[in-house]
Amino acid sequence: MLAILLRRLATALPTLLAVILLSFVLMRTAPGSPFDSERPLDAATRAAMDRTYGLDQPLIVQLGRYLGNVLQGDFGPSLVYKDFTVSGLIAQGLPVSLTLGGLALILAAALGIAGGILGALRPGGWLDRWIGFKSAVAVALPSFVTGPLLVLVFGLWLSWLPVSGLDSAAAWILPVLALATPTAGAVAKLTRTGLAEAMVQDHVRTARARGLSPLTVLVRHALPPALIPVVSYLGPAAAGLLTGAVVIETVFGLPGLGRYFVQGALNRDYPLVLGVVILYAGLILLFNLIADLLYGLLDPRARG
Amino acid sequence: MSVYAVEGLSLSLNGAQLLEGVSFAIDKGGCTALVGASGSGKTMSCFAPFGLAPGTPTGSARLEGAEMIGLAEPALRPIRARAGFVFQQPLTALTPHLTIGSQLAEAAGTRDRSALAAMLDRCGLPEAKLDQYPHRLSGGERQRALIACATAHDPALLVADEPTSALDAGLRHAILDLLDRFRERGMGLLLVSHDLPLVAKHADRVVVLDGGKVIEDGRAADVLERPQHATTRALIAASPRLDSPAPLLPEPGAPLLSASGINVRFGKLAAVSGASFDLREGEALALVGRSGSGKSSLARAVARLGPCDSGTVTWRGDPLPPRSRMRAEHRRCLQPVFQDPAASLDPHWTVQQSVEEPLRHLFPDLASEARAERAAAALDEVELGSAYAKRRPATLSGGQAQRVAIARALVADPELILLDEATSALDVLVAGRILDLLGKLQASRRLAILAITHDLAVARALCHRTAVMDAGRIVETGDTAATIAAPQSQALRDLVSAS
Numbered sequence: 089m090l091a092i093l094l095r096r097l098a099t100a101l102p103t104l105l106a107v108i109l110l111s112f113v114l115m116r117t118a119p120g121s122p123f124d125s126e127r128p129l130d131a132a133t134r135a136a137m138d139r140t141y142g143l144d145q146p147l148i149v150q151l152g153r154y155l156g157n158v159l160q161g162d163f164g165p166s167l168v169y170k171d172f173t174v175s176g177l178i179a180q181g182l183p184v185s186l187t188l189g190g191l192a193l194i195l196a197a198a199l200g201i202a203g204g205i206l207g208a209l210r211p212g213g214w215l216d217r218w219i220g221f222k223s224a225v226a227v228a229l230p231s232f233v234t235g236p237l238l239v240l241v242f243g244l245w246l247s248w249l250p251v252s253g254l255d256s257a258a259a260w261i262l263p264v265l266a267l268a269t270p271t272a273g274a275v276a277k278l279t280r281t282g283l284a285e286a287m288v289q290d291h292v293r294t295a296r297a298r299g300l301s302p303l304t305v306l307v308r309h310a311l312p313p314a315l316i317p318v319v320s321y322l323g324p325a326a327a328g329l330l331t332g333a334v335v336i337e338t339v340f341g342l343p344g345l346g347r348y349f350v351q352g353a354l355n356r357d358y359p360l361v362l363g364v365v366i367l368y369a370g371l372i373l374l375f376n377l378i379a380d381l382l383y384g385l386l387d388p389r390a391r392g
Numbered sequence: 393m394s395v396y397a398v399e400g401l402s403l404s405l406n407g408a409q410l411l412e413g414v415s416f417a418i419d420k421g422g423c424t425a426l427v428g429a430s431g432s433g434k435t436m437s438c439f440a441p442f443g444l445a446p447g448t449p450t451g452s453a454r455l456e457g458a459e460m461i462g463l464a465e466p467a468l469r470p471i472r473a474r475a476g477f478v479f480q481q482p483l484t485a486l487t488p489h490l491t492i493g494s495q496l497a498e499a500a501g502t503r504d505r506s507a508l509a510a511m512l513d514r515c516g517l518p519e520a521k522l523d524q525y526p527h528r529l530s531g532g533e534r535q536r537a538l539i540a541c542a543t544a545h546d547p548a549l550l551v552a553d554e555p556t557s558a559l560d561a562g563l564r565h566a567i568l569d570l571l572d573r574f575r576e577r578g579m580g581l582l583l584v585s586h587d588l589p590l591v592a593k594h595a596d597r598v599v600v601l602d603g604g605k606v607i608e609d610g611r612a613a614d615v616l617e618r619p620q621h622a623t624t625r626a627l628i629a630a631s632p633r634l635d636s637p638a639p640l641l642p643e644p645g646a647p648l649l650s651a652s653g654i655n656v657r658f659g660k661l662a663a664v665s666g667a668s669f670d671l672r673e674g675e676a677l678a679l680v681g682r683s684g685s686g687k688s689s690l691a692r693a694v695a696r697l698g699p700c701d702s703g704t705v706t707w708r709g710d711p712l713p714p715r716s717r718m719r720a721e722h723r724r725c726l727q728p729v730f731q732d733p734a735a736s737l738d739p740h741w742t743v744q745q746s747v748e749e750p751l752r753h754l755f756p757d758l759a760s761e762a763r764a765e766r767a768a769a770a771l772d773e774v775e776l777g778s779a780y781a782k783r784r785p786a787t788l789s790g791g792q793a794q795r796v797a798i799a800r801a802l803v804a805d806p807e808l809i810l811l812d813e814a815t816s817a818l819d820v821l822v823a824g825r826i827l828d829l830l831g832k833l834q835a836s837r838r839l840a841i842l843a844i845t846h847d848l849a850v851a852r853a854l855c856h857r858t859a860v861m862d863a864g865r866i867v868e869t870g871d872t873a874a875t876i877a878a879p880q881s882q883a884l885r886d887l888v889s890a891s
Contacts, residue, residue, distance in 0.1 A: 289484065290479060290481055290484035290485045291484060291485055291486055291487040291488065292487075293444060293479070293485075294477065294479060294485045294486065294487070294538070294541075295487065295498075296444060297442070297444055297472065297475075297476075297477035297542075298473075298477075298498065298499050298541070299469050299470070299472050299473030300498065301469070302465070308487075308490070308498075309487045309490070312489045313488070313489065386489060387488060387489055388488065388489055388525040388527065389488060389525070389527045
């Protein structure tokens, strides 16, 4: 187990470095500059700005300096949000995004796995078909449809829940629900399919022959192997949920990370984009690592 | 007084009558064996009354007097818990993500470690296995663990469906001896097997099934020595026996393949150490040995289908390149047939597509009509015919699927075929017919054969010479009949005494 962990970590660091290099080069080769605006700057001011931020240096020097700073935990200043550092911006947005994504992840996994199990208890029964239909709809509906729909029904018509902002704990309910819905649908489908495969395995028949209750057979003997594809899916999906759901944050007016990602890219705010990319890549690597550890838990043969 | 009695058991599924009026009984401490060809309804007769097979049976099945037929699952479960079940495939019958100990605890209804250790102990496994996962155990150990689980709650009846057919010969009697010890404690045993010598030794009653009906039923000695029914006689005749007369084999020709100093390592384990053998045109060599002795690793290394760490292989005097550099003209000479036909055929492909596939790669210039023609000829040669061309593996029986696998091996006109336990997964009647077919092909095509087997009867039926493997080394080689008659190595003596 420890060997797997170390091996994964050894490959994670070069991957992260490659991601930084690639995004750095891509950002710089894209046309445009952070100081472009409606009214062009005069040449002298522009040169002064470039000098201030070190953008007049050769690319390789800039890269070296950036990497050196990142190693010390300094992601540089934002070029667009003046007076803010990238670390400061991320520190503002990350807690919101982490809360939103974390709650959505838990809800999606709980709803999805429970739905998959309920469906598999009586394969082909009305509940199975109903859950199958629901999860197909959940996967198919994009969050910019479910988000406003939830706002309309629960916020405006019924006035049960706040429409936007974060003034009360209840304000989390609608965005979390909207964000979790497609993931929950996908998890339910994957769980159900995995269980259908697992239920016809020989070892499940052995468990049934042992006189165990249908629920014990399902949860203890069939579920762990069935969850392997779910874990594969949830690893990268979790990183996506946690680092800011742009659409959901916009629809519900939440001050999360998503908008920095979009605006940073649009404004050529190099340090901001790189900071968010590093965070995103780091989270993806982290969650894939967690997924690998979970494989070992679900299937002892994967422990090597 | 019978522990378990089945009367007039019938079962139909999707319009097909699978069982019709099956009746048999098992005495306390007795053993009744159900025998018959595949598809005769043996497994269904075992599992249908307990709700472990699809469909709703009719008739009567009473375990310790409690009627099971007609009960719904919740009412059936406590009665089913009075029986224990052992399945055919020890590799897949245990839950892979739970330790042996936790599965045993589940079956026994206790977590007391010394009690669990005692249950393992009476099945011949040490206490340390409690903490291990099934994949760490060998096939024989898993089957013992499965028996430990099935007998943990002292069941009145043990249902064992082909409990030994996935195991090598040496282990079979050991497992049945183990089951006999449980019978001494009063447990009834319902045994399904196509291994008639085994049945003769352990069962006291034999029930012969054919097409879902009982065609013969009586004391084991009576049925096996004085069979009344033609099907029973065919089953007995098909049982391979070491004392049957040696077959006429084709005369070997020029040297074909020569392997020397083959080594295969898997990590720290030396699977094959310094093995050498030769093979001539039209000659058949059997590699025999128990599971894990390195037969498959050696054959795959030589055929360039598996890893080979060192050693040389020559084909008609020219060295055969390593696995990664084998080209079509090398692959054409040598084609494999594997143990499990259902697993070695792509379930999505038709028979014709599977048989044509080698031609696609080994003879890329062949036009599609010519490919179809050669595939049809190969299917004729394995006595299947064109009616099977459009079918998919799921609709084939085990024997038919293995014929397709043989056709696929033959279609590229190889000079040597590699048979990796090609008959071990088949029942005795079907295996006998496949052996007959291979014998015919051997004569008509002057086909050289490298046969990997743990079944000495296969070696006797097909092979000029036999090489015995033990712990990765070839310990004995010689003329098949002479070698089996006077085994020199302990490994071969064990195999002979187990056959």
